[in-house]
Amino acid sequence: xxxxxxxxxxxxxxxxxxxxxxxxxxxxxxxxxxxxxxxxxxxxxxxxxxxxxxxxxxxxxxxxxxxxxxxxxxxxxxxxxxxxxxxxxxxxxxxxxxxxxxxxxxxxxxxxxxxxxxxxxxxxxxxxxxxxxxxxxxxxxxxxxxxxxxxxxxxxxxxxxxxxxxxxxxxxxxxxxxxxxxxxxxxxxxxxxxxxxxxxxxxxxxxxxxxxxxxxxxxxxxxxxxxxxxxxxxxxxxxxxxxxxxxxxxxxxxxxxxxxxxxxxxxxxxxxxxxxxxxxxxxxxxxxxxxxxxxxxxxxxxxxxxxxxxxxxxxxxxxxxxxxxxxxxxxxxxxxxxxxxxxxxxxxxxxxxxxxxxxxxxxxxxxxxxxxxxxxxxxxxxxxxxxxxxxxxxxxxxxxxxxxxxxxxxxxxxxxxxxxxxxxxxxxxxxx
Numbered sequence: 001x002x003x004x005x006x007x008x009x010x011x012x013x014x015x016x017x018x019x020x021x022x023x024x025x026x027x028x029x030x031x032x033x034x035x036x037x038x039x040x041x042x043x044x045x046x047x048x049x050x051x052x053x054x055x056x057x058x059x060x061x062x063x064x065x066x067x068x069x070x071x072x073x074x075x076x077x078x079x080x081x082x083x084x085x086x087x088x089x090x091x092x093x094x095x096x097x098x099x100x101x102x103x104x105x106x107x108x109x110x111x112x113x114x115x116x117x118x119x120x121x122x123x124x125x126x127x128x129x130x131x132x133x134x135x136x137x138x139x140x141x142x143x144x145x146x147x148x149x150x151x152x153x154x155x156x157x158x159x160x161x162x163x164x165x166x167x168x169x170x171x172x173x174x175x176x177x178x179x180x181x182x183x184x185x186x187x188x189x190x191x192x193x194x195x196x197x198x199x200x201x202x203x204x205x206x207x208x209x210x211x212x213x214x215x216x217x218x219x220x221x222x223x224x225x226x227x228x229x230x231x232x233x234x235x236x237x238x239x240x241x242x243x244x245x246x247x248x249x250x251x252x253x254x255x256x257x258x259x260x261x262x263x264x265x266x267x268x269x270x271x272x273x274x275x276x277x278x279x280x281x282x283x284x285x286x287x288x289x290x291x292x293x294x295x296x297x298x299x300x301x302x303x304x305x306x307x308x309x310x311x312x313x314x315x316x317x318x319x320x321x322x323x324x325x326x327x328x329x330x331x332x333x334x335x336x337x338x339x340x341x342x343x344x345x346x347x348x349x350x351x352x353x354x355x356x357x358x359x360x361x362x363x364x365x366x367x368x369x370x371x372x373x374x375x376x377x378x379x380x381x382x383x384x385x386x387x388x389x390x391x392x393x394x395x396x397x398x399x400x401x402x403x404x405x406x407x408x409x410x411x412x413x414x415x416x417x418x419x420x421x422x423x424x425x426x427x428x429x430x431x432x
Contacts, residue, residue, distance in 0.1 A: 011264040013274035016103025018095035021255025022066035037384040041236035066253035066360030092166035095256035103260035125178030129189030131363030188417030190367025212258030213364030241357030241387020242325035250326035253360020280310030286420035300338035307424035315346035319408035353400040357386035366415035373411035
């Protein structure tokens with residue numbers, strides 16, 4: 001599937017963004033960490049993971065992870081309403097509110113302003129991607145039922161046992177009355193949500209949509225990934241990032257990253273200055289095991305080609321490629337092969353980077369990559385691959401080893417998810 005920019009489709013632009021993650025709350029904290037080329041990793045035990053969630057710790061183990069350390073304060077929201085929210089919903093609302101504020105959609109009290117809702121407009125929608133939302137509340141709810149019976153289970157927890165809780169709660173607290181959707185495509189969930197929002201806007205189903213990803217790192221996911229032996233363990237100082245010759249697994253992450261998307265006509269009507277324009281999105285699916293990365297680089301390459309074709313750009317027009325690589329040997333090698341298949345000799349002239357060495361792997365990380373790409377077009381910078389010390393021999397990519405300050409005309413953002421999801425998106429400077 002491909003969605004093309006240009007008439008008769010609506011043109012879609014990014015006018016704001018919000019973030020909360022392992023570098024802290026706010027876009028400024030994210031930019032500072034990414035531009036420093038550092039990781040946000042720490043060594044945590046299952047006890048520490050459990051302390052941030054509703055799930056009791058079980059067997060103790062040591063994980064190298066990028067966890068959220070910032071307090072989730074209610075800000076302008078009613079403390080009683082805030083108190084009942086689960087952790088993922090709080091993260092999503094904080095990032096969404098920042099995105100709305102950055103885009104000029106907010107009035108006092110955190111509700112929509114006149115700029116947020118135009119005449120005849122039902123208001124912005126909200127599309128969130130996630131792979132873990134609802135996991136911890138569900139485990140806590142079922143643990144109580146199995147231990148003490150159904151009568152002991154709290155009805156206050158039940159609404160948060162489903163993945164669409166953050167999108168639902170966010171729309172209620174922020175007064176968003178447009179389309180409300182949740183996308184679950186594993187590690188590609190965040191970029192998948194953005195692609196879905198773009199299609200809603202191009203189809204005329206909405207004039208503005210907040211879109212991105214939210215995830216926490218539950219104990220149950222840590223246990224599952226530990227059994228599969230796919231995560232980096234031990235001292236964060238020894239972590240080797242994506243495409244490194246000595247990489248030994250990815251570092252899990254958590255956070256919420258959202259974009260404020262709207263039609264160009266709507267942005268112009270209210271005098272907003274876009275950060276970037278979405279030229280095209282493309283999605284494909286590769287059949288395979290639910291717990292494995294897409295195994296066919298040809299399908300992933302086809303997705304990349306579709307997105308570039310839909311954008312109307314040539315490979316030489318790209319400032320860089322934001323890859324999905326995370327430090328997993330299987331994923332990094334598959335993506336490197338798909339990039340070589342898609343771009344051939346042109347690839348050596350295109351810088352390749354990834355944010356996952358900085359913020360870790362999650363369903364929300366691909367949305368973080370899109371957010372950083374939009375900011376890099378707006379501000380003129382290229383993020384480095386954190387944790388990359390020695391590129392793997394034969395990887396065949398022009399890897400960004402240190403941050404660069406230079407104009408970025410366009411970025412291709414790629415996301416691959418276990419189970420076979422492939423999503424690609426092309427952003428550029430807003431075209432007059």
